[in-house]
Amino acid sequence: xxxxxxxxxxVEAVAEEVTVPAGPFTxxxxxxxxxxxxDKLYWFAPGVGKVREEGxxxxxxxxxxxx
Numbered sequence: 001x002x003x004x005x006x007x008x009x010x011v012e013a014v015a016e017e018v019t020v021p022a023g024p025f026t027x028x029x030x031x032x033x034x035x036x037x038x039d040k041l042y043w044f045a046p047g048v049g050k051v052r053e054e055g056x057x058x059x060x061x062x063x064x065x066x067x
Contacts, residue, residue, distance in 0.1 A: 006035040018043045018052055020060040025051050 013029040025045035032040045040055030053059040 008033045012041075016043065018045075020051050020062070022051065022061040022064040027051055 010031045010033075011028065012031055013027075015026050016029045018025055018027050018029075025043070025048065027043035027045045030042050030044070032038075032042065034040075038055070040053060042050060043052040045051045048061070048064055050059075051061040
């Protein structure tokens with residue numbers, strides 16, 4: 001069975017300071033709203049990727065090693 005969902009992504013901040021166990025980052029903050037009222041926030045740091053996610057659960061980056 002196939003179920004269709006619609007997603008809306010919104011940029012909420014382009015340089016938000018966020019601190020996680022891996023340290024402080026300047027990140028892009030985006031909100032994703034999915035049909036059915038699912039709502040998530042994501043923080044992406046340049047050169048790192050996702051450092052935080054909030055929604056049904058919270059995910060945070062705990063460690064990062066500079067390549």
